[in-house]
Amino acid sequence: xxxxxREKAKVDRIACPWLISRFVDKDAIFLFVPKDKxxxxxxxxxxxxxxxxxxxxxxxxxxxxxxxxxxxxIKKYNIMDRALLDLAKIVxxxxxxxxxxxxxSAGLEAAAMGFRIIAHNDMENMKLQFPMYDALYAYCKExxxxxxxxxxxxxx
Numbered sequence: 001x002x003x004x005x006r007e008k009a010k011v012d013r014i015a016c017p018w019l020i021s022r023f024v025d026k027d028a029i030f031l032f033v034p035k036d037k038x039x040x041x042x043x044x045x046x047x048x049x050x051x052x053x054x055x056x057x058x059x060x061x062x063x064x065x066x067x068x069x070x071x072x073x074i075k076k077y078n079i080m081d082r083a084l085l086d087l088a089k090i091v092x093x094x095x096x097x098x099x100x101x102x103x104x105s106a107g108l109e110a111a112a113m114g115f116r117i118i119a120h121n122d123m124e125n126m127k128l129q130f131p132m133y134d135a136l137y138a139y140c141k142e143x144x145x146x147x148x149x150x151x152x153x154x155x156x
């Protein structure tokens with residue numbers, strides 16, 4: 001399947017391709033295009049748009065709380081992996097203004113901004129960041145299975 005979103009990705013627009021390629025569509029092809037070309041490209045390429053206003057896989061409100069496109073994908077595909085749901089909180093806190101953002105969210109946002117600066121394009125950005133998401137997922141898996149916590153950065 002093809003998936004399309006806006007170019008110059010930072011947090012959610014890199015986290016979503018990671019999520020899609022690991023849990024939804026192992027053979028996914030991602031297209032990053034100017035924002036005024038997202039819907040045209042979706043139609044032309046028969047691609048699923050994400051993280052774009054007005055589409056299904058976009059930020060949403062539920063019970064007075066803001067959720068990001070990463071959450072929308074988890075919800076649509078009914079993914080119940082506890083570590084992934086834990087990672088979703090980190091992604092949400094890095095991409096939306098939420099009152100209960102995990103401490104890891106600030107680091108994810110900073111790293112994502114740095115990767116966007118050093119990457120030559122969105123495809124390279126995705127390639128560079130996927131190992132970070134693999135590591136965060138492993139961290140979340142360990143945390144939900146054993147209760148392990150950060151040693152030095154945890155909220156006091």
